[in-house]
Amino acid sequence: MEILAVRDMTFTYPTCKEPAIRDISLTLGRGEMAVLCGATGSGKSTLLRLLKRELAPMGDMSGSVAFCGKALGELSDRESASDIGFVMQNPEQQIVTDKVWHELAFGLENLGTPPAQISRRIAEMASYFGIGDWINRDTAVLSGGQKQLLNLASVLVMQPKLLILDEPTAQLDPIAASDFIATLRRISNDLSITILMAEHRLEDVVPLCDRLLVMDGGSLIADGSPSQVIAALGKRGDIMCGMPAASRLYAKLSGSGPCPLTVREGRNFIESSYGNTTRGLPQASPAAESETALEYSEVCFRYDRNGRDVLDGLSLKVSRGEIYCILGGNGSGKTTSLSAAAGLIKPYSGKIKVFGKKLRDYKNRSLYRDCLAMLPQDVQTVFLRSTVREELAECNAELKELPYDLSPLLEKHPYDLSGGQQQLVALAKVLAAHPRLLLLDEPTKGLDGAAKESFTELLKRLKADGLTVVIVTHDVEFAALCADRCAMFFGGRIVSEGAPREFFSENSFYTTAVSRMTRGYYEGAVTVEDAAALCRMNGRKES
Amino acid sequence: MRSFSEYNPIAVAVWFFSVTGVAMFCSYPILMAISLSGAVLFFLIRNGFTHGKTHLFFWLLFAVLALANPLVSHNGKTVLFVMNHNPVTLEAALYGVNSAVMIIGVLYWFRSFTQIMTSEKLLYITGALSPKLSLVLSMALRSVPLFSRQSAKISAAQTAMGLYKDDNIVDDIRGKSRIFSIMVTWALENGIITADSMEARGYGIGRRTQLRRFGFRTGDILLLTATLALLGVTAAAIGTGALSFEFYPSMKIKELTFLGISGIISYAALVLLPVIIETEAELRWKYLRSGI
Known part of the structure; x- marks a missing residue:
C-alpha cells in the first residue's frame, strides 16, 4: 500500500530566487525503509520538513503530497500529529520534559488520550525498547544515544504510520549510531512502519535500507536499491565519500558485478576478483624521535572524592609535529584527559608537561598564549558574538593567515552555519592564539563525508606548518586517515599505541572496515586507498 | 506495604499542610512542643543520625531566636535582671523560647517535606489542578x-x-x-527546536490530559480521612478558644476543657500518623516475612 506519494514538488523560500527543491516525485510503500542522502545544503531537510505539516517552512510550494491517499492539507490536526512522526538531529533539544516517563507521555497527553491508555502504551513502548530500567530517571542524565532512543520512542508511542528522521545519528558516537539504526530496521520489520531518513553517515545504514535516494542541488538524482544507486553514481566522489568502505573500494576499482555493501561482501569481492601474491605495502620508516610536545606521567584524576578514578595512572608522550589520535569508547575518560592537559581540571597526582615545562609553571594563563589551545566537542560553545566577523575580530584572527577561506560567511550568525562551517570558524578562533599544540575533542562529530575529508586535508596542512595535534575521537576511519600515531584509551589509561598501520592491523574488533575486510589476505591495509593500491598491484584475476 | 513517603502525594501534602498549618497559626505551647518533637522524630526516622550540619544549623538558629526576644522585648511583669538599664523579663524569655520552638519545628517539617516531595510528586499535584501548569513546571525543571x-x-x-x-x-x-x-541566544535558538x-x-x-502516576488506594483514603478528622478536632479546639495561652503581661493558661484535651490528643495523633504508619508497615512486614 502506498503511504506517501510526492508529485512534482518544487519549493522556494520567500527570500530566495532559486527553488530549494525542484520537481521531486517519489512514493513510499508500507514498511519501506528509505534513506535520503546528499551533501549539506542539497535540500534534504527542506524536503523532510515539507512532509510534516506542523514543521513545513514558509514559502511557495507547487506539486502535491498525499499521505495514505489523502492530501497532506486535508488531514485533521490529530491525524497529522500522530500518524506522521518526526525525529530531529539534536538529541538534547527535542526533549521537552524533565522525566523519561513524562517525555513518553507527552504526545499522548497532547492528544487527550485517557490516562489509563497512556500508561498502557508507555508500558508497551518501554518494554519494546528496553527503556524500563531508566524510565524514572531525569532526562538530563541520559547519554546521547539514550536521548535519541527516547526521542524515537516518544514519537512511536503515538503509533505513526510514517516516520521521518532528519540526520538522527549525526550527534551520536558510532556505536550508539549503529544501535539506533538497527532499532529503526527492527521497527520497520516488526511494525511495518514506513521510514524516511536523511543521513550523511552511510556506513551502517546503507546495507540495511531498502531504498537509497540521492539529492543534489535540490533535485532527486537517484532512487533505487543501494547497490544499483552506488553502481550508477560510483564516479561522483562527493556522494561516494560517505558510503560503506566496501562500496568505495568497489567504485575506486571500477568493479563489475553487484556492488558490495558490507564487510563480508567486500571480502568476497576482493578475494574473488584480486589475487594476493603481493601481501603488503612497502612500510614507511618510522620518524626519528623528536622533542616531546606533551607528556603525561602517572596522571590520576577523579571528579568526586569518593568516586572512581577517571584517569588512572595515565602516561603518554606526544612528539612535536605529529598528529596523535586517542581512541576509545564512551565515558572512558578521553575528554577528561584533554581537559587535564588544557588546565581545566587538576589531577590529584602525576605530572603533565607541555613543551617540557610543567603545567603549573605556566603562570597567569601564559599556557594559552602562543602555546596550547583546545577546541571542545561542542563547537557552538566557542562562539560569543552575533556575526562571524565579530567573532574573528574579537580574537584578532587574520583572515589571510588561515589555510582556508571564510570570507563568504563573515556576515552570518555563527549558530546559522552548518556543522562543518561552524567547525572551521571555531578553528579559526582557536588558531588566532598561534598555538603550537592543538587539542581537538571529537572534531568529526556531526560532519558529513565531504566536510570530514576536507578537515583531514586541513589537519595535514596544519601539521606541515609545524603544529602538534592531539585528537580524541571515536571515529576509527578518520584516525586511520590522519594520524601519525594512534592510542587506545581504556580504563583511564592508554593500553596500546602505534602507527595506524600496525595499530589497526593488530586490533581485530576496534579497527577500520578495510582492515577487517582484508585481514589474513593482505597485510597492513587499513584505508580504502591502501586496499585499492594492493588490489591494483596484484591485478584482476582472470575469470 | 508502603512507607509513608510512598503514599499518594495529595494525601501526604494534605497531612503535611495540616500539621504545619496548626503549628504556624497557633502559639499554644503544648502544641508547639508536640510539633517540634514530632518534626525532629520524623526527620530522625527518615534520615537516621546523618545530616549533622542541618541539625547544628537549626539548633544554633533556635538559640539565637530564643535569646533575641527577651533582649528586644521588655514586656512582662516578672523581671529577672536588668541589663543596660533594660529589664529582662521571664515572660519575654519564655515567649522567645515558644516562638523558637514553633519556627524550628516548621523548619524541620519543611526539610522533611522537600525530601519527600520530589519534582515528580509536585508535578502530580499541580497536574491535578492544571495540566498546562504542570507542563510548564516540568519544562522549567528541565531547563x-x-x-x-x-x-x-x-x-x-x-x-x-x-580569550x-x-x-x-x-x-x-x-x-x-x-x-x-550568548546564553540568551542559545536558549532562544534551542527554544525553537523544542517548540518544533x-x-x-x-x-x-486540543485539551491536554495528564498521565497519573499515583493512584488512590484504600490506605491513601484512610490517611486523608484520618488527617482531616484529626485536623477538624484540633481546629475546633483552637477556634473556640479552648486552647489559648497568654504570655503578656503575665502568663495565663486557660483551664483545660474536654474539647481542649481532645484537641491536644488529636494533634499529637496527627503528628504521629506517619510514625504509626511506618511502625505498622514494619511490624506487618516482619510478620509476613516470618511466613515465607
Whole structure:
C-alpha cells in the first residue's frame, strides 16, 4: 500500500530566487525503509520538513503530497500529529520534559488520550525498547544515544504510520549510531512502519535500507536499491565519500558485478576478483624521535572524592609535529584527559608537561598564549558574538593567515552555519592564539563525508606548518586517515599505541572496515586507498 | 506495604499542610512542643543520625531566636535582671523560647517535606489542578540544569582558548557578561527546536490530559480521612478558644476543657500518623516475612 506519494514538488523560500527543491516525485510503500542522502545544503531537510505539516517552512510550494491517499492539507490536526512522526538531529533539544516517563507521555497527553491508555502504551513502548530500567530517571542524565532512543520512542508511542528522521545519528558516537539504526530496521520489520531518513553517515545504514535516494542541488538524482544507486553514481566522489568502505573500494576499482555493501561482501569481492601474491605495502620508516610536545606521567584524576578514578595512572608522550589520535569508547575518560592537559581540571597526582615545562609553571594563563589551545566537542560553545566577523575580530584572527577561506560567511550568525562551517570558524578562533599544540575533542562529530575529508586535508596542512595535534575521537576511519600515531584509551589509561598501520592491523574488533575486510589476505591495509593500491598491484584475476 | 513517603502525594501534602498549618497559626505551647518533637522524630526516622550540619544549623538558629526576644522585648511583669538599664523579663524569655520552638519545628517539617516531595510528586499535584501548569513546571525543571551545564561548557571553552588575558576581576566580569548574552541566544535558538518538537507531537491541538502516576488506594483514603478528622478536632479546639495561652503581661493558661484535651490528643495523633504508619508497615512486614 502506498503511504506517501510526492508529485512534482518544487519549493522556494520567500527570500530566495532559486527553488530549494525542484520537481521531486517519489512514493513510499508500507514498511519501506528509505534513506535520503546528499551533501549539506542539497535540500534534504527542506524536503523532510515539507512532509510534516506542523514543521513545513514558509514559502511557495507547487506539486502535491498525499499521505495514505489523502492530501497532506486535508488531514485533521490529530491525524497529522500522530500518524506522521518526526525525529530531529539534536538529541538534547527535542526533549521537552524533565522525566523519561513524562517525555513518553507527552504526545499522548497532547492528544487527550485517557490516562489509563497512556500508561498502557508507555508500558508497551518501554518494554519494546528496553527503556524500563531508566524510565524514572531525569532526562538530563541520559547519554546521547539514550536521548535519541527516547526521542524515537516518544514519537512511536503515538503509533505513526510514517516516520521521518532528519540526520538522527549525526550527534551520536558510532556505536550508539549503529544501535539506533538497527532499532529503526527492527521497527520497520516488526511494525511495518514506513521510514524516511536523511543521513550523511552511510556506513551502517546503507546495507540495511531498502531504498537509497540521492539529492543534489535540490533535485532527486537517484532512487533505487543501494547497490544499483552506488553502481550508477560510483564516479561522483562527493556522494561516494560517505558510503560503506566496501562500496568505495568497489567504485575506486571500477568493479563489475553487484556492488558490495558490507564487510563480508567486500571480502568476497576482493578475494574473488584480486589475487594476493603481493601481501603488503612497502612500510614507511618510522620518524626519528623528536622533542616531546606533551607528556603525561602517572596522571590520576577523579571528579568526586569518593568516586572512581577517571584517569588512572595515565602516561603518554606526544612528539612535536605529529598528529596523535586517542581512541576509545564512551565515558572512558578521553575528554577528561584533554581537559587535564588544557588546565581545566587538576589531577590529584602525576605530572603533565607541555613543551617540557610543567603545567603549573605556566603562570597567569601564559599556557594559552602562543602555546596550547583546545577546541571542545561542542563547537557552538566557542562562539560569543552575533556575526562571524565579530567573532574573528574579537580574537584578532587574520583572515589571510588561515589555510582556508571564510570570507563568504563573515556576515552570518555563527549558530546559522552548518556543522562543518561552524567547525572551521571555531578553528579559526582557536588558531588566532598561534598555538603550537592543538587539542581537538571529537572534531568529526556531526560532519558529513565531504566536510570530514576536507578537515583531514586541513589537519595535514596544519601539521606541515609545524603544529602538534592531539585528537580524541571515536571515529576509527578518520584516525586511520590522519594520524601519525594512534592510542587506545581504556580504563583511564592508554593500553596500546602505534602507527595506524600496525595499530589497526593488530586490533581485530576496534579497527577500520578495510582492515577487517582484508585481514589474513593482505597485510597492513587499513584505508580504502591502501586496499585499492594492493588490489591494483596484484591485478584482476582472470575469470 | 508502603512507607509513608510512598503514599499518594495529595494525601501526604494534605497531612503535611495540616500539621504545619496548626503549628504556624497557633502559639499554644503544648502544641508547639508536640510539633517540634514530632518534626525532629520524623526527620530522625527518615534520615537516621546523618545530616549533622542541618541539625547544628537549626539548633544554633533556635538559640539565637530564643535569646533575641527577651533582649528586644521588655514586656512582662516578672523581671529577672536588668541589663543596660533594660529589664529582662521571664515572660519575654519564655515567649522567645515558644516562638523558637514553633519556627524550628516548621523548619524541620519543611526539610522533611522537600525530601519527600520530589519534582515528580509536585508535578502530580499541580497536574491535578492544571495540566498546562504542570507542563510548564516540568519544562522549567528541565531547563535549569541544562542551562547551568551549557554555561559551564562555554566558560571552559573560552578559558581553554585563552580569550581572557589575565585573572583580573574586570576581565572576569566582562567574560561572564558575554557568556550570559550568548546564553540568551542559545536558549532562544534551542527554544525553537523544542517548540518544533512539541508542535510535531501535537501540542496545542486540543485539551491536554495528564498521565497519573499515583493512584488512590484504600490506605491513601484512610490517611486523608484520618488527617482531616484529626485536623477538624484540633481546629475546633483552637477556634473556640479552648486552647489559648497568654504570655503578656503575665502568663495565663486557660483551664483545660474536654474539647481542649481532645484537641491536644488529636494533634499529637496527627503528628504521629506517619510514625504509626511506618511502625505498622514494619511490624506487618516482619510478620509476613516470618511466613515465607
